[in-house]
Amino acid sequence: MAAPRAVWKGFLKVGSVSCGVKLVGATSKAGKIHFKILNRQDGLPVKSAYVDEETGDVVDAADQTKGYELEKGDFIEIEPDEIKKLKLSSAHTLEVESFVAIDDVDTRYLEKPYYVIPADGAALEVFSVLREAMAKKRGAARSCVVLYQRGREVLVQPFGKGMLLTELRTHNEMASEKTVLDDLTNPKYDDDLLEIAGLLIDKKVTKLDPSKFEDTYEDALIAMIDAKRKGKKPPKAATRPKENVVDLASILRKSLAKEGIARKGAAKPQRKSA
Known part of the structure:
Protein backbone atom coordinates (compact mmCIF):
# COMPACT_ATOMS: atom_id res chain seq x y z
CA MET A 1 0.00 0.00 0.00
CA THR A 27 -12.22 12.32 4.26
CA SER A 28 -12.59 11.65 0.55
CA LYS A 29 -15.10 12.57 -2.17
CA ALA A 30 -13.66 10.17 -4.73
CA GLY A 31 -16.79 8.01 -4.79
CA LYS A 32 -19.27 10.86 -5.16
CA ILE A 33 -21.20 11.74 -8.31
CA HIS A 34 -19.75 14.81 -10.04
CA PHE A 35 -21.51 16.77 -12.79
CA LYS A 36 -20.04 18.90 -15.56
CA ILE A 37 -21.78 21.97 -16.92
CA LEU A 38 -22.84 21.48 -20.55
CA ASN A 39 -23.95 23.84 -23.28
CA ARG A 40 -27.62 22.99 -23.78
CA GLN A 41 -27.31 23.88 -27.50
CA ASP A 42 -24.62 21.37 -28.47
CA GLY A 43 -24.22 19.20 -25.35
CA LEU A 44 -20.51 20.01 -25.01
CA PRO A 45 -18.78 20.91 -21.69
CA VAL A 46 -18.23 24.58 -20.90
CA LYS A 47 -15.36 26.15 -18.94
CA SER A 48 -15.62 28.69 -16.16
CA ALA A 49 -13.65 31.89 -16.64
CA TYR A 50 -13.01 35.18 -14.85
CA VAL A 51 -14.24 38.14 -16.86
CA ASP A 52 -13.74 41.87 -16.43
CA GLU A 53 -16.96 43.26 -14.91
CA GLU A 54 -16.81 46.38 -17.07
CA THR A 55 -15.60 45.10 -20.45
CA GLY A 56 -16.77 41.49 -20.25
CA ASP A 57 -13.37 40.33 -21.57
CA VAL A 58 -11.82 37.12 -20.22
CA VAL A 59 -8.88 37.88 -17.89
CA ASP A 60 -5.91 35.50 -18.24
CA ALA A 61 -4.54 33.87 -15.08
CA ALA A 62 -1.28 35.85 -15.41
CA ASP A 63 -3.25 39.10 -15.20
CA GLN A 64 -5.30 38.11 -12.14
CA THR A 65 -4.50 39.24 -8.61
CA LYS A 66 -6.34 39.31 -5.29
CA GLY A 67 -8.02 42.44 -3.99
CA TYR A 68 -9.55 43.53 -0.68
CA GLU A 69 -12.46 45.94 -1.03
CA LEU A 70 -12.16 48.86 1.39
CA GLU A 71 -15.22 50.66 0.10
CA LYS A 72 -17.52 50.13 -2.87
CA GLY A 73 -15.22 49.91 -5.90
CA ASP A 74 -12.07 50.80 -3.91
CA PHE A 75 -9.64 47.86 -3.71
CA ILE A 76 -6.20 47.18 -2.26
CA GLU A 77 -4.34 44.76 -4.52
CA ILE A 78 -2.60 41.83 -2.81
CA GLU A 79 -0.11 39.72 -4.75
CA PRO A 80 0.08 35.95 -4.03
CA ASP A 81 3.80 36.29 -3.19
CA GLU A 82 2.97 38.86 -0.51
CA ILE A 83 0.72 36.32 1.20
CA LYS A 84 3.38 33.60 0.97
CA LYS A 85 5.93 35.88 2.62
CA MET A 174 -22.05 29.96 14.44
CA ALA A 175 -25.63 31.17 14.64
CA SER A 176 -26.59 31.72 18.27
CA GLU A 177 -28.90 29.03 19.58
CA LYS A 178 -30.88 31.77 21.32
CA THR A 179 -32.05 33.18 17.99
CA VAL A 180 -33.45 29.76 17.10
CA LEU A 181 -34.53 28.15 20.36
CA ASP A 182 -35.64 30.97 22.67
CA ASP A 183 -39.10 31.28 21.10
CA LEU A 184 -39.86 27.58 21.49
CA THR A 185 -42.24 26.57 24.27
CA ASN A 186 -42.52 23.33 26.22
CA PRO A 187 -46.07 21.99 25.77
CA LYS A 188 -47.76 19.95 28.46
CA TYR A 189 -47.91 16.23 27.74
CA ASP A 190 -48.99 13.08 29.54
CA ASP A 191 -46.20 11.15 31.30
CA ASP A 192 -47.73 8.03 29.78
CA LEU A 193 -46.71 9.26 26.32
CA LEU A 194 -43.17 9.87 27.53
CA GLU A 195 -42.97 6.27 28.77
CA ILE A 196 -44.18 4.88 25.42
CA ALA A 197 -41.70 7.04 23.49
CA GLY A 198 -38.93 5.81 25.81
CA LEU A 199 -39.84 2.18 25.06
CA LEU A 200 -39.61 2.87 21.32
CA ILE A 201 -36.17 4.44 21.81
CA ASP A 202 -34.95 1.48 23.91
CA LYS A 203 -36.02 -0.88 21.13
CA LYS A 204 -33.77 0.86 18.62
CA VAL A 205 -30.67 1.51 20.74
CA THR A 206 -27.51 0.43 18.92
CA LYS A 207 -23.88 1.44 18.38
CA LEU A 208 -23.01 4.13 15.84
CA ASP A 209 -21.58 2.28 12.83
CA PRO A 210 -20.66 4.64 9.95
CA SER A 211 -20.12 1.63 7.64
CA LYS A 212 -23.91 1.20 7.66
CA PHE A 213 -24.58 4.80 6.60
CA GLU A 214 -26.32 5.24 3.24
CA ASP A 215 -26.35 8.36 1.09
CA THR A 216 -29.94 8.10 -0.15
CA TYR A 217 -29.54 11.20 -2.32
CA GLU A 218 -26.44 9.74 -4.02
CA ASP A 219 -28.25 6.41 -4.48
CA ALA A 220 -31.20 8.21 -6.09
CA LEU A 221 -28.84 10.07 -8.45
CA ILE A 222 -27.19 6.80 -9.52
CA ALA A 223 -30.61 5.17 -10.11
CA MET A 224 -31.77 8.14 -12.20
CA ILE A 225 -28.56 8.18 -14.28
CA ASP A 226 -28.77 4.41 -14.82
CA ALA A 227 -32.41 4.69 -15.94
CA LYS A 228 -31.61 7.50 -18.40
CA ARG A 229 -28.65 5.51 -19.76
CA LYS A 230 -30.94 2.54 -20.42
CA GLY A 231 -33.70 4.73 -21.88
CA LYS A 232 -36.10 3.93 -19.06
CA LYS A 233 -38.32 6.18 -17.00
CA PRO A 234 -36.64 7.62 -13.91
CA PRO A 235 -37.61 6.11 -10.52
CA LYS A 236 -40.69 7.55 -8.84
CA ALA A 237 -40.13 10.38 -6.40
CA ALA A 238 -40.30 9.57 -2.70
CA THR A 239 -43.66 10.22 -1.06
CA ARG A 240 -43.94 13.41 0.94
CA PRO A 241 -44.29 13.12 4.73
CA LYS A 242 -47.81 13.23 6.13
CA GLU A 243 -49.13 16.18 8.06
CA ASN A 244 -48.40 16.60 11.77
CA VAL A 245 -49.67 13.82 14.01
CA VAL A 246 -53.04 14.71 15.54
CA ASP A 247 -53.61 11.77 17.90
CA LEU A 248 -50.10 11.21 19.33
CA ALA A 249 -51.21 8.63 21.89
CA SER A 250 -52.81 6.44 19.22
CA ILE A 251 -49.80 6.66 16.89
CA LEU A 252 -47.35 5.82 19.69
CA ARG A 253 -49.38 2.78 20.78
CA LYS A 254 -49.59 1.55 17.18
CA SER A 255 -45.82 1.93 16.94
CA LEU A 256 -45.38 -0.18 20.06
CA ALA A 257 -47.53 -2.92 18.59
CA LYS A 258 -45.67 -2.77 15.26
CA GLU A 259 -42.32 -3.16 17.03
CA GLY A 260 -43.68 -6.00 19.17
CA ILE A 261 -43.08 -4.14 22.43
CA ALA A 262 -45.21 -5.01 25.46
CA ARG A 263 -45.60 -2.45 28.24
CA LYS A 264 -45.12 -3.67 31.79
CA GLY A 265 -48.28 -3.42 33.79
CA ALA A 266 -50.38 -2.70 30.73
CA ALA A 267 -53.87 -4.13 30.94
CA LYS A 268 -54.44 -7.10 28.65
CA PRO A 269 -57.45 -6.94 26.34
CA GLN A 270 -60.40 -8.89 27.73
CA ARG A 271 -61.89 -11.74 25.75
CA LYS A 272 -65.47 -11.34 24.67
CA SER A 273 -67.83 -13.84 26.23
CA ALA A 274 -69.40 -16.32 23.83
Missing part, protein backbone atom coordinates in the same frame (compact mmCIF):
# COMPACT_ATOMS: atom_id res chain seq x y z
CA ALA A 2 1.33 3.44 -0.94
CA ALA A 3 2.19 5.85 1.86
CA PRO A 4 -0.59 8.36 2.54
CA ARG A 5 -0.08 11.77 0.94
CA ALA A 6 0.50 14.48 3.52
CA VAL A 7 -1.35 17.78 3.15
CA TRP A 8 0.87 19.45 5.78
CA LYS A 9 4.22 18.73 7.42
CA GLY A 10 5.62 20.40 10.50
CA PHE A 11 6.05 20.01 14.24
CA LEU A 12 3.71 19.29 17.14
CA LYS A 13 4.99 21.33 20.07
CA VAL A 14 3.93 21.07 23.73
CA GLY A 15 6.02 23.38 25.88
CA SER A 16 9.65 22.56 25.06
CA VAL A 17 8.75 19.09 23.74
CA SER A 18 8.26 18.73 19.99
CA CYS A 19 8.14 16.08 17.30
CA GLY A 20 7.75 16.04 13.54
CA VAL A 21 4.23 15.24 12.31
CA LYS A 22 2.26 14.98 9.08
CA LEU A 23 -1.43 15.64 8.42
CA VAL A 24 -3.31 13.27 6.12
CA GLY A 25 -6.86 13.96 4.94
CA ALA A 26 -9.40 11.79 6.78
CA LEU A 86 3.85 36.27 5.78
CA LYS A 87 5.90 34.87 8.65
CA LEU A 88 3.51 32.74 10.69
CA SER A 89 4.86 30.17 13.13
CA SER A 90 1.62 28.20 12.67
CA ALA A 91 2.58 27.61 9.04
CA HIS A 92 5.06 24.98 10.22
CA THR A 93 4.25 24.36 13.89
CA LEU A 94 1.25 23.00 15.76
CA GLU A 95 2.00 24.74 19.04
CA VAL A 96 -0.38 23.61 21.77
CA GLU A 97 -1.87 26.63 23.51
CA SER A 98 -4.00 24.71 26.01
CA PHE A 99 -5.75 21.42 26.72
CA VAL A 100 -9.48 20.92 27.11
CA ALA A 101 -11.51 17.95 28.33
CA ILE A 102 -12.72 15.89 25.37
CA ASP A 103 -16.10 15.42 27.05
CA ASP A 104 -16.57 19.21 27.20
CA VAL A 105 -16.06 19.81 23.47
CA ASP A 106 -19.10 21.42 21.81
CA THR A 107 -19.52 19.26 18.69
CA ARG A 108 -21.18 22.11 16.76
CA TYR A 109 -17.74 23.64 16.27
CA LEU A 110 -16.13 20.51 14.80
CA GLU A 111 -15.67 20.74 11.03
CA LYS A 112 -13.08 18.84 8.94
CA PRO A 113 -10.89 15.99 10.28
CA TYR A 114 -7.30 15.01 9.45
CA TYR A 115 -5.17 12.13 10.70
CA VAL A 116 -1.98 13.13 12.52
CA ILE A 117 0.97 10.72 12.25
CA PRO A 118 4.68 10.91 13.09
CA ALA A 119 6.77 12.46 10.30
CA ASP A 120 9.42 9.75 10.63
CA GLY A 121 10.85 7.09 12.92
CA ALA A 122 12.77 9.64 14.98
CA ALA A 123 9.50 11.33 16.00
CA LEU A 124 7.71 8.12 16.96
CA GLU A 125 8.69 7.95 20.65
CA VAL A 126 7.80 11.55 21.52
CA PHE A 127 4.61 11.33 19.46
CA SER A 128 3.52 8.12 21.25
CA VAL A 129 4.21 9.52 24.72
CA LEU A 130 2.20 12.68 24.01
CA ARG A 131 -0.68 10.66 22.56
CA GLU A 132 -0.85 8.24 25.49
CA ALA A 133 -0.63 11.04 28.06
CA MET A 134 -3.51 12.85 26.34
CA ALA A 135 -5.52 9.61 26.20
CA LYS A 136 -5.08 8.99 29.93
CA LYS A 137 -6.15 12.54 30.77
CA ARG A 138 -8.96 12.42 28.16
CA GLY A 139 -7.62 15.72 26.93
CA ALA A 140 -7.60 17.41 23.54
CA ALA A 141 -4.99 19.98 22.52
CA ARG A 142 -6.11 23.35 21.18
CA SER A 143 -3.87 24.90 18.56
CA CYS A 144 -3.90 26.71 15.22
CA VAL A 145 -2.34 25.89 11.86
CA VAL A 146 -2.07 27.37 8.38
CA LEU A 147 -3.72 25.05 5.83
CA TYR A 148 -4.28 26.00 2.21
CA GLN A 149 -3.15 29.58 2.94
CA ARG A 150 -5.68 30.05 5.73
CA GLY A 151 -5.19 30.13 9.47
CA ARG A 152 -7.44 27.63 11.21
CA GLU A 153 -8.21 26.92 14.85
CA VAL A 154 -7.90 23.18 15.46
CA LEU A 155 -8.39 20.52 18.11
CA VAL A 156 -6.00 17.54 18.34
CA GLN A 157 -6.98 14.39 20.22
CA PRO A 158 -5.74 10.78 20.53
CA PHE A 159 -7.10 8.40 17.91
CA GLY A 160 -5.97 4.77 17.80
CA LYS A 161 -2.22 4.62 17.12
CA GLY A 162 -2.25 8.22 15.92
CA MET A 163 -4.11 11.43 16.56
CA LEU A 164 -7.03 13.24 14.97
CA LEU A 165 -6.86 16.94 14.13
CA THR A 166 -10.20 18.64 13.52
CA GLU A 167 -10.69 22.12 12.09
CA LEU A 168 -12.93 24.26 14.29
CA ARG A 169 -15.56 26.74 13.20
CA THR A 170 -15.09 30.14 14.79
CA HIS A 171 -17.67 31.64 17.14
CA ASN A 172 -18.55 34.23 14.48
CA GLU A 173 -19.50 31.44 12.05
